[in-house]
Amino acid sequence: MFGTLFLKECKQILKSMVYYIYVIVFVMFLTSQLSGELTERMEKPQPGQESYGTVNSRRESDIMEKTLAGLTLETYHNSYATYPMGFYKGVTLNETELASVKSIVENCSGKSWEQVMQDMEEHYANYEQNTIQGTMQAQISYSVVVREDLSYEEFCKNMEQVCGIVGAGSDYRKEVLKAGVGVPMTYEQAVEEYEALCARDRITGATARLFCDYAGIVLAVLPVFLGVTRCLRDKRAQVVQVVFSHRASAFGIIVSRYLANVCMAFLPVVLTAFAMQMPYQYHAETIGIAPDVFAFLKYSGIWLLPEIMTVLAVSFVITELTENVISIFIQVFWAIASLFSTVALQGNFGFHLIVRWNALGNTAEYWRQRPELLVNRGFYFVLSLAAVAVTILIYEKKRREGETVYGKIFKGRR
Secondary structure, X not given: OHHHHHHHHHHHHHOOHHHHHHHHHHHHHHHHHOOHHHHHHHOOOOOOOOOOOEEEEOOHHHHHHHHHHHHHHHHHHOOEEEOHHHOOEEEOOOHHHHHHHHHHHHXXXXXXXXXXXXXXXXXXXOOOOOOHHHHHHHHHHOOOOOOOOOOXXXXXXXXXXXXXXXXXXXXXXXXXXXXXXXXXXXXXHHHHHHHHHHHOOOOHHHHHHHHHHHHHHHHOOHHHHHHHHHHHHHHHHOOHHHHHOOOOOHHHHHXXXXXXXXXXXXXXXXXXXXXXXXXXXXXXXXXXXXXXXOHHHHHHHHHOHHHHHHHHHHHHHHHHHHOOXXXXXXXXXXXXXXXXXXXXXXXXXXOOOOOOEOOOOOHHHHHHHHHHHXXXXXXXXXXXXXXXXXXXXXHHHHHHOOOOOOOOOOOOOO
């Protein structure tokens, strides 16, 4: 009985236009974010290169110098990037506020604002500003040395003052500072990272993380449309009495529907992952590395499957309870909140629905934080099962009390 229900649900999903829109949007989003050009960033570093990229640092001295550099640049342009409620908002200060921020920069650096500006101009003069690469290299290497007697605690208090002036959601919050800063990578660090990329990630592992990073963003929303569509399908088709009199248990009906949606939602993820892995698998073979041919599948199963399960389970329980599409709006809000509450694009997974690792490589740091990722995904796996259990109870209560299957649970009987 269960297998029959499961296959029937899969066939119903394949007949739905919503499903094909889901597939198209997912594939288009991923192909626009990932391309074979990433292989250019997987070459062995050579001595004397202008840049080896950046590496995240949590050293207090690096945090102070790079944060102060960012504050100096924003103050110079009088344009501060903030993200109140998760959305970008540019802030321009008045003369009094601007003078206060300049005073904070002077206090932290031990130099006058004019001297700080002169040092910045001398630094940028060493780079070609007419090219994007030159501008990026200048920004990556720019830092403002703090005064010798400035403690990290005092620096943080100064940044709290900046937050009070600039407003909520700036880059000078404590949680942002704790996440670390990007500092120029040395040749030795670049070689070590390349060796880890080849030995532990086997090339495809690193690109699989990047794939999951982008896929996780769109999968925090897309599956909800499948869940809502399925939960409301019988009502739209006006087959309430047929479903109500179905001999199958509430457990069998709900679980078969849920698993069918999970499998069909995960199927294009797997197929897209294997297709997008090919260029990186080929690149690994050309440089003499045995690629992990199942890297994309393994990462997708651990990283993305619990997210799909959670989004679908939540959409099931809310839709079954309310009999409308409100779960779509709830899920969109949750996804946006999760995305913009993440202060670091590499790790610090916490309990965010959308977990990020927007970097090609940084292998050693990933494996250090991997246990936190597993706890995060395990939490959402359990949460999805709990939500499905609640959906079964709601569904069974409706049948047991003799109401229509899609009647609201809190609807009074006459």
